[in-house]
Amino acid sequence: MTDTIPAITVGRTCPFDPPDGSAELRERGPVARVRLFGGHTAWLVTGHAEARALLADPRVSSDQSKPNYPVLQPTHTRLTDLDTTVVFNDPPKHTRLRRMLISSFTVRKIAALRPKIERIVTERLDAMIAAGPPADLLASFALPVPSMVICELLGVPYEDHEFFEEQSRHRRDPDGQALQNLVTYLRDLVQKKIYKPGDGLLDDLIAEQVAEGKLDHDELAMMGMAMLVAGHDTTGHMISLGTMLLLSKPDQLAKVRADQAVIPGAVEELLRYLTIATFLPRTATEDIELGGHTIKxxxxxxxxxxxxxxxxxxxxxxxxSMRQHLAFGFGIHQCLGQNLARAELEIAFRHLFHRIPTLRLAVPVDEVSRRPEAVLSGVTELPVDW
Ligand code: HEM
Incomplete structure (x- = not known):
């Protein structure tokens, strides 16, 4: 019997578009079988209504230890040391962890971070402009901004920001040294904050959870790491890919430059169009009827x-733009940091295009090197000139 189940590709030939072969996959209907990396099969959901129904369904799990949890790329590793990561937990633990974090992401908290984001963005642009063109926008702007913002979110003291930023930039280095340095740093920071509280997410959690015995020191340090993992590369790749996309579409960029009021809508549209978190994996815990199929x-x-x-x-x-896009997911795991990410993107694009009106790509789009076969789409550097 011929195998008619198509394989899904994670890689994107065009960094702005969904993975290769997406048009064919969509034609197979909103819910269809696919073959994953390694030969396993899974269901692929490509319809908007079906995707929202599934992500809101209590009969799906995000637990990576489930036997058929979809593995999408060869480099996929289970983050066993990060099991306080909200995103890979199911209720009731998910509910408990998410509730702990919610008070650090309120509208008021994000509004209070805005002036700090403005300062971080301005400082990074000053440094990039002072160093002169050409520049790698990813290393000198797009990645440092969100890691500095996470410092502010967590309550990392100002004098440690450069260290934290440097280590987070090398977090994925194969020797694992920077990752270890960050874990050690966060553990020490938690200890210091127990005796000398400051202002930030870690301090909120010490006051609200650790003091009550609901979270131990180690779990708190890991919670800090989880925030970095969730909010650093994601925002960094949106800033760099978003810039690259606008620079390659002059008519769209002209609208963004002409009227600052366009920027929030433009951010939403860039999030939708690029959807850098390409796939959202789940496992069914009960039979689910969806799009005319039974997911067992x-x-x-x-x-x-x-x-x-x-x-x-x-x-x-x-x-x-479209209001109900899935760039931040949907349902109980919908991105907790989405309003922070929106604020970062708005401020980053506003300052970048205002301060450097002649900004342009230093190489053609198809020569910019991509992150290989990554579920989180992005580039490995972004050469720009002005
Ligand atoms: C443009 C940047 C970002 C994008 C595209 C993004 C995307 C996403 C997506 C798609 C999910 C859902 C994953 C799933 O359902 O399996 C998610 C969850 C999450 N994100 Fe973001 N994110 C961004 C920025 C941030 C930031 C800045 C933070 C915080 C510092 C953050 C914290 C989280 C957390 C904690 C979760 C897990 C929520 C839960 O499981 O309840 N994200 N994000």
Whole structure:
């Protein structure tokens, strides 16, 4: 019998578009079988209504230890030492962890971070401009901004910001040294904060959870790491890919430059169009009827958010975005940091295009090197000139 189940590709030939072969996958219907890396099969959800229904369904699990949890790339490793990571937990533990964090992401807390984000963005641009063109926008701007913002979010003292930023930039180095340095640093910081409280997410959690015996010191340090893992590369790759996309679409960039009021909508549209968190993996815990199929208990399911978000349009239009896109997911795991990420993106794009009106790509789009086969889409450097 011929195998008619198509394989899904994680890599993107065009860094702005969903993975290769997406059009064919979409044609197979909103819910269809696919073959994953390593030969396992899973369900792929490409329809918007079906994706939202599945992500809101209590009969799916995000637990990476489930036998059929969809593995999408060869480098996929289970973050066993990060099991306080909200995103890989199911209720009731997920509910408990998420509730702890919610008070650090309120509208008021994000509003209070805005002036700090403005300062960080301005300082980074000053340094990049002073060093003169050309520059690697990823290393000198797009990645440092979110790691500095996470310092402010967590309550890392100002004098440690450079160290924290440097270590987070090397967090994925194969020798694991920077990752270890960060864990050690956060453990020490938690100890210091117990005796000398400051202002930030770690301090909030010490006052609200550690003092009550609901979280121990080590779990708190890991919670800090989890925030870095969730909010650093994601925001950094959105800043760099978003810049690259706008620079390659002059008509859209002109609208962003002409009127600052366009920027929030443009951010939303860039999030939708790029959907850098390409796939959202789940496992069914009970039988689920979806799109005319029965997803059996134990089956792996992958929501192809990057494909779903193009159902609205394959064109980028900064004046006309879609409200209910899935770039931040949907349901109980919907991105906790989304309003912080929006604030960072708005402030980063506003200052970048205002301060450097002649900014341009230093190499053609197809020569910019990509992150290889990564579920989180991005580039490895972004050469720019002005
Ligand atoms: C543009 C930047 C960002 C993007 C595209 C993004 C995307 C996402 C997505 C798609 C999810 C859901 C994953 C799933 O359902 O499996 C998620 C969850 C999460 N994100 Fe973000 N994120 C961004 C920035 C941030 C920032 C800045 C923070 C915080 C510092 C953050 C913290 C979290 C947390 C804690 C979760 C887990 C929520 C839960 O499981 O309840 N994210 N993010």
């Amino acid at each position: 208990a134990g089956d792996g399911v992958v929501v192809a958010s990057s494909i779903v978000n193009r159902e609205h349009s394959d064109e980028l239009d900064v004046d006309n």
